[in-house]
Amino acid sequence: MKPYSLPDDQGHFGQYGGSFVSETLVHALDELKQAYEKYRNDPDFQNEFAYELKHFVGRPSPVYYARRWSERLGGAQIWFKREDLNHTGAHKINNCIGQILLARRMGKPRIIAETGAGQHGVATATVAARYGLECVVYMGSEDTRRQASNVYRMKLLGATVVPVDSGSRTLKDALNEAMRDWVTNVEDTFYIIGTVAGPHPYPAMVRDFQAVIGNECLEQMPANAGRQPDYVVAAVGGGSNAMGIFHPYINHENVRLIGVEAAGEGLETGRHAASLNAGAVGVLHGNRTYIMQDENGQIIETHSVSAGLDYPGVGPEHAWLKDSGRAEYVGITDEEALQAFHDCCRTEGIMPALESSHAIAHAVRIAPTLPKDKIILVNLSGRGDKDMHTVAERSGITL
Ligand SMILES: *Cc1c(COP(=O)(O)O)cnc(C)c1O
DSSP states (O other): OOOOOSSOOTOOEEEEOOOOHHHHHHHHHHHHHHHHHHHHHHHHHHHHHHHHIIIIISSSEEEEOHHHHHHHHSSSEEEEEEGGGSSGBBBBHHHHHHHHHHHTTTTEEEEEEEEESHHHHHHHHHHHHHHHHEEEEEHHHHHHTTTTHHHHHHTTOOOEEEOOOOSSSSHHHHHHHHHHHHHHTTTTTOOOOOSSSSSSSSSHHHHHHHHHHHHHHHHHHHHHHOOOOOOOEEOSSSSSSHHHHHHGGTTTTTSSSEEEEETTGGGGHHHHHOOOOOOEEETTEEEEEEEOTTTSSSOOOOOSHHHHGOOSOOOOHHHHHHHHTTTEEEEEEEHHHHHHHHHHHHSOOOOOOHHHHHHHHHHHHHHSSOOOOOOOEEEEEEEEEGGHHHHHHHOOOOO
16 A cells, blocks of 8 residues: 555545635635645644643543453453543644644634534634634524533633524534635634634644544554554544544554444434435535535535534545545444443443544444454543533433
């Protein structure tokens, strides 16, 4: 296998990716691409990024052997990469640190972001506060209602939250509004995208910032488990925690990469967020990829018990990895994810995010079918405290 070196200069991963934006943004994206090319190889930038990840985020996050659960299942060993232990409770902060350091070097004093459930908004507001930059977060008004505590969290951190009243008043509408703001204020504004989507260079740039996850595993697994894993499993919403752990393993041919999408109420019901398993190729958020659309090319509403997997597209690199066969993508339903959530709490003393619970559920499904000397590494992308209300509601409990 040739060393993996995608995307090409135009941001293509095979037929996916690229840059589908209005004329006004072409220059801004060129500027960003040049800045990123310059700083990704700049020792000062890399040192500052590493310093912040260590002292502000708390990295490296450990790898952890889920011994009790593995032994109970009686098959392969299950290991967790503990992104839930990061400051703010998930992997999203890694990318936000990288992008805000870039914004500072590019002299952009104003930060914008879009958010669905509010997790990327909170991570962005956090780094904006850390560096004293102005921060505006777009959020569908339906989402601001459903996720009121995250709205308050962003406000406490000094951000302005703009509710978006168009369309279905959810993430895809917030995405459009953020793009519109960027077109209008492109001179002084940096747009922090929260996953491996958007126009080139975002998918590659976000992946590279998140690759710290997999790079740590490359060293931690031999040191702690005795060797590299046989399987790497991660939940896929837009796909950033999955790309972050997959990417350093792509050239390790014996390591199987498995992305887990939200099958919601079941793939056959149409009520899910599984773009790779059940979507079609189209353009969303400035790139070509698999998206959830109807016969007329309109984006359709997604469904998942976990707000963070509720994204109607998927990063273009995942589309490529699927078509090329280098990674596999499976679905886990709401019910299966909730079961894994409860079992993880009780068996390991770890409350995983509902997003991560999808990845865990798949690992738990395959572990008993594999010999005891096999190793499954699961990216535990975030902690589940934020999901307690959802879980309680599902169990008929009012908190
Ligand atoms: C946002 C989020 C996800 C999904 O986003 P990706 O870009 O697919 O990683 C997964 N897990 C957690 C904990 C999240 O907050």
